Amino acid sequence: MRKLLIILCLLLPLLGLQAQDTNNTRSARFEQKMRWYGAADKGLLFVHFDKNVYTNNEQAWFTGYLLHPPVHVDSNYIMAVALIRNEDSVVVAEEKYLMADGLSFGNMFLPDSLQPGFYSFVAYTNLVEAGQPRAMFVQPVTIKSVVTPSFLASLKLAPETSADSATVLLKADSKDIFNLISNAEVTYSVGTGKQKISGKTRTDPYGAASITVPVKHLTSSASLLKVQVNHKNEKKQLQIRLPLPDNKLRVGIYPESGHLVAGLSNRVAWEVKTAEGTPLSTLALLYRNAVAVDTVQTNGEGLGTFSLFAEAGNSYSIRVLRKDQPDTLYPLPNPVTGVPLLHIADAVAGDTLRISISAKQPGTWHCMIHNYSELYAGFDVTLDNASARGFRMPLTDIPRGLLTVTLLDASGKPVSERMAFAHYDQKDKISIVTDSAAYHTRQKVTVKLKLNAADTGRSGGMLSVACVQDNRLDVRNTTDIESYSYLNHQLADLPFRKDPIGPGEDNKDYLNNILLVKGWRRYNWQGLEKVSAADTLLANIASLQLKGNVTRFEKEAGKPLSLSFITDSAMQLIITAADGSFHIRKEDLVITPGKKLMFFVNEKNKNNYAIQVTDPYARINRNLLAWLPDEQNDQRYLLASHTDSMTLKAGEKAATLATVTVSANKNDGSLYATSALQGRNACGDYVCSYGILNCMNHSYGTLPVEGKTYRTPNGMGMNNTTVYKGCIETKEENKFMLFVKGVYTAKEFYVADYTKIDPSEQMFLSTLYWNYATVVNSAGETELSFYTSDITGRFRIVAQGITSNGVTHAEASFTVKQR
Structure with a gap:
């Protein structure tokens, strides 16, 4: 904070402001409290999924980013992911993945049993507080059908x-x-x-x-x-919003800095939503003492601003001009005296923030620049003969993102507050350049990524990169790491806008409105006043652990027992406690994707014993949606009042779908085949129609036969063979054994290379490319390549991740045409 204060000291004497030393009593007191308050932050988890529209029998690929965790990053070593059906909160798939250095890579197979509808991927780490995940991320998704409905x-x-x-x-x-x-x-x-x-x-x-x-x-x-x-055994699910008994609009009125100050011109923001919460563009009349004095309006995002010279003793209100609404006056706050007006004309700032402070009466107030976790500057502002003072706040040492300006009175009580966004246009930018704007099917695509540093220095970073069919990214469910980190995570229930921190004056106007309408809700002084050093101890934080127990004839064995524990290739010995309980070390849980950990008793008469393992993640998964805030819960429901919207259309899948006939003894193995003969055994193994065991291009097939030889994936080719040894989990004689899902490492995404293998079957791949972690830097370009499939139309490349200077996100697109 000191460097910023030195700069301010040079500016403030010219402006009638009095800068105080860092040890100013009020600043020092709140600086310490903000550190405590920041220490209690739960951290931020963001997960980049390759797409948000899936079908059953597909793979979902993702990278998890744990950003600025308050607890040491190494304490977060597992990321759990659950796929939950929104309609009834049923968990339809759940897995755990290794997290290291705040990064987690994984993929999840979407089971054949999934019905079309709306679902949510919910991710969280192993750290919980009072039984609930500290860091949690929700990605709404749509599951569509590939089968033409009857x-x-x-x-x-x-x-x-x-x-x-x-x-x-x-x-x-x-x-x-x-x-x-x-x-x-x-x-x-x-x-x-x-x-x-x-x-x-x-x-x-x-x-x-x-x-x-x-x-x-x-x-x-x-x-x-x-x-x-x-x-006839076919189900269709639909949703529709019902009209509310009180169809009254939801109108919020927010004077800048929190008060309508008498005797001054105030900027006032307002927001209008329908009773169901949909933003509404509308006109309204502004009244003073029941007399109309002006017309105001909101835009398509339900947001608007107007100026008002407030006078003490007068009352002000708004009447919305809509025929479908009752004649209702929405009152503004009553004008107040004795408080300053904090005004920021443009809260979306570059490297300097211009602030104006006005008051009708002389006085001194303490101004603090902070983000509720760190105090950047603190100084006194005195207004004597002049009723208004303006000054420029250099933001050199303030990180990119939201910041708060707060004015305190002599007693330390906050009287005005305003939010701003620092370094809006200063970020590491990613350029994505393809070697062509259009390609034919099964043609090679070459992409060059370049990191352009925000300043003249060098920067490096790591990005997750996906190339997917454009209609597999529903814009209503799309978010990016940049918008989520800087806005959505901190300001809830925002009007929808794609890439709100992207370039363009429209985005700046949107953000200015948001900071007026939503920013005042960051008035967190109650929590700040209550926080103490004890809150930094994080005494209620625990790490989820898998625990086991062995019983003999369904009772305690009464003595330590010997167990064997098998992972991918190693066997370990576990000795239980006398009551049969045992713990599983976190490092012993890690296993190859799709496989399971195996436990078995080493005692005589093994069939007399039973092993149980309690997975605390399973319990948490069944409560995840109930723990979401109301505004997030409501956003999980996109409306489908017509079931046709839940089926991939002709342009989104194989053009020949309607003419394909599948008999009871044939499975074509493609993504769009019927599910009648699809299957996986208990170990997750399957064979595609080309005889490839656990094929990289098909997520399902027929059941493998023990002792039979199959081809196996090998990078770009299919030249390896293996003898299938069977699925031990299904064998009757192994009832004393217990198979448990472990913590998966990353599974490689195989990129099709038609120069090495060119299948005669059609390849309908909606995800052409996925890379968990692509390293980029500002010193040169990073090149990657992949092939188009037999799907035509528009495809989108999405690259997002972390850099030396924060987070970044970029997109590009190209078209695929039939040969």
């Missing part, structure tokens, strides 16, 4: 609804016009807990049904009607 279903609200209930019309249509979807079972529910409403009905002879639901107890967070249609 029928479609849709929902819509009935044209007329009463004040007490809402009616939804359902229509199920068959692909075959001669087969109507009659008498199909329809189940529905809305709400949770005691307020949950559920029921059943059936479609009429024409495939129609109506659902009437009382709306008395509906709220904005519990107004989603979930409907399932069952017809």
Whole structure:
């Protein structure tokens, strides 16, 4: 903080401001508290997934980044990932992955049993506080079907609804016009807990049904009607928002710096959302003492600003001009006196922040520049004869990102506060250049990555890089490491905007509005006042551990027992405690992806013993969605009021899908084949239609046969062979053994090379390239290459990760055409 104060000392005498030494009583007191407050931070976990639209039988690839962890980074050595169905919070897949130096690499196979719908990947590390993960990341995803459905279903609200209930019309249509979807079972529910409403009905002879639901107890967070249609073993799931009984708009009014200051011109931000939480563009009248004095408006993101000269004793309000709304006045805060007005004309700053402080009465206030974890500067501001003072704050020693300016009165109470973004345009930028803008199918793509340092010095970094089919990235569920780190993680419930920290004046305007509307919510002085040195002890933090127990005839053995423990290639001996309990060291959990740890008893009469291993991650996974804040929980639900949106369309998959016929004794092995004969054994092993064991290009196949020879993946080729030794987990005589999922290392993503092997079958690969960690630097270019598949259309390259100067993100695209 001292270097910044030295610069300020040179500027402030010219401006009527009084700079204080670092040891100023108020600054020193809060500086210590901010360090304690920062130590209690839970850290930030971000996970880059290759895409956010998947199908069953696909692999999800990802890199986890643990950014600025308050606890030593080595204490986070496992990243758990669970795939959870949003509708009922059922965990459909869960695994654990090795984390080292704050990085975790992994992939997860999406099971064949997945039904189309909305899901969430939830990731967290092994550190928990009071039983809940300290650092957690949620990636909403959509699972779509690749099979042409036999029928479609849709929902819509009935044209007329009463004040007490809402009616939804359902229509199920068959692909075959001669087969109507009659008498199909329809189940529905809305709400949770005691307020949950559920029921059943059936479609009429024409495939129609109506659902009437009382709306008395509906709220904005519990107004989603979930409907399932069952017809001949095929299920369709749909959702639709119900109108709320109180359809009143959600209007927030936020004077700059927290108060409407009497006798001065105030900038006021306001935000409008529908009752369901959707941002609304609208016009409104501004009233003074019930007399209209101005017209104000919000933009498409529901945000707006206006200026107001506030006078003591007057009342101010807003009336939204919408025919579908009751005539309602939304009051502004009452004007106050005796407090300063803190004004920042442009809060999206480069290397200098311009601040203006105004007041109607003389006074001295203490100004602090900080981020609630670190105090960057503290100095007194005195206004005597002049009613306003302006000064420039150099940001040289302040890191990129959000910062807060707070004014304290003589008693140390905060009276004004404002947020800003430092070094907005100063970041390490990634350039992505392809050797062509368009390619043919199965053609080589060469990409050059270049890190351009934010300053004149050199920089290096590590990026995860994906190239995927463009329609596998739903913009509504897309976030990047830069926006998440600097904005979404700190300011919740933001209006949607893709790449809000990207270049362009529109993005700067958006961010300025956000800092006015959302920034005042960072008024965390209550928590700051309460924090103490004891909060830095982190006494409630624990590390999740797998624990085991052995019983004899379902009772304690009464003596230490001998166990053998087998990983990939090593065997170890475990001696239990007298009660049969044992611990598994973290380093012994690491294993090759897809394999399992094996335990077995070394005692005589082995079948008399039973081994149990308790996995605490499994318990946590079943509660993850319930622990999310309400605004994050609500964002997990994208609406699908028509089931056709849950099926990949012709341009998104094989053009020949409609003409493919699969009999009971044939499986073509492609991504878009029917799932009738697909399978994996208990060990996760399978053979694709080309006789390749655990094929790199197909995620499923037929079950392997013990003793048979198969080809195995080998980098770019398929030249190795192996004799399959069987899946020991399925053998009857091994009941005394226990197989447990371990902590997986990274599995290599094999890039297709059609110069080495050119399959005759069509290759429908939506992920063409994935690299967990690509090293880049500003001294030169990093080159990578891969091949297009048989899917045509637009593909997108996404590169994001960490650099010497923070985090960065970039995208580029190209087109694939048929040969």
